[in-house]
Amino acid sequence: MFPVILARARMPVIVIGLLLAVGEFVHRLEWLSVAGIVLFLAGFASTFLPTGAVRRRPIPVASPVRGRWLAVNSPADKVPSHGVHAYGQTYAVDLVHWPDENTEWKPVVSRPLMSRPETFPGFGSPVHAPAAGTVVRARDFWRDHLSRNSWPALVYVVIEGFVRELTGPSGVLGNHVILDLGDGVYAAFAHLRRGSVQVRKGERVEAGRLIGQCGNSGNSSEPHLHFQLMDNPHPSIAAGLPFTFEETLPGGTTHHRVPSKDEPLLSPSR
Known part of the structure; x- marks a missing residue:
């Protein structure tokens, strides 16, 4: 205990x-x-340390993004997906927009040292509510910083990450939205683009509603969407909850799964 x-x-x-x-x-x-x-x-x-046993089946939700997204850190590959349980991240997934199937995405590049977030295909991509819910938190003031995906920059991001830890969850998540989906389930969307958040605390949103754009704020090495479900609206004391995304295949068939490193998330464009 x-x-x-x-x-x-x-x-x-x-x-x-x-x-x-x-x-x-x-x-x-x-x-x-x-x-x-x-x-x-x-x-x-x-x-x-694990923040408590989660005894429930994976919760099905719609995909919060559209198009082709790579699951960089995913519970389909390991749990905890980010190597830690802190901030309810046990089952969190990092999604990188990578529409070109013929070009390999690389987590670390040799150059440039840092790049503007606008140079990445995912920056500014819309992020939607995966289910109906009520906004319990919305932050939209953190800047979108340069990328940290080169070898020298990764050393810097480790140091920067520790400093952000001292500011609490907001400094780590950057611009973010937390939705109360009901039944003790809360959805968190992190690293959103500054100025893009479209919802406010207390607002009721329907599934599919635009809530913001993919950005590079907070503890992020390049523009991506960090998504997770948790059992508390406060990430500092939350435990992560398992989930699956509803996905539509080319033939029109839908199924639920969690994307992995080998299987990108493919969602319809509309």
Whole structure:
């Protein structure tokens, strides 16, 4: 039980740990500093702890994007899909728009060092509500930064990611929208383009409604959509929930699945 509580309260634990760690300098209390360091390290380690058992079948939702998208990090390939359970990411998927089937997408390039987000095919692509729901959070002020998908830039993004962790979920997710889909299910859309969010807190949206555009805000190496379902509207204490996307095949047949690295997500253009 304690690991679950620790994992769900990781950011408060980290912040409190940092504050206590300076106790030796402020209050001359060495034991307080030691306690702070222990809390900080425990909070950081909790990133890799599961935030509770999820005992439910995958939840079917429509695809939030249209066209051909690659699943860079997907629960179809591994769980947790991003290597951590923090922020309800256990079953999260990263979708990169890559319409050219004849050109290979590369996660890391040799050059250029960094590129403007407008040079990527996914930047500005519409993101739709996968089901009807109510907006519980909408953030739209983070800038779309340059890409971090070269080898030198990846070193920078690791350092940048740690700094963003200190700002809490918003700094990691960037511009994002969280929808309450009902029955204790919440959908999160992260790294949206600044100025593109079309919904506001408290607004009721129908399935298929445009909620924003794919961007490169927050802890992102290149423009993509980070999508996940979770059991709480607050990512800092949420557990991830499994899901499947409804997909329409060329012959008109529909089925549900989670895209993998080897099988892109193919959604109708309208």
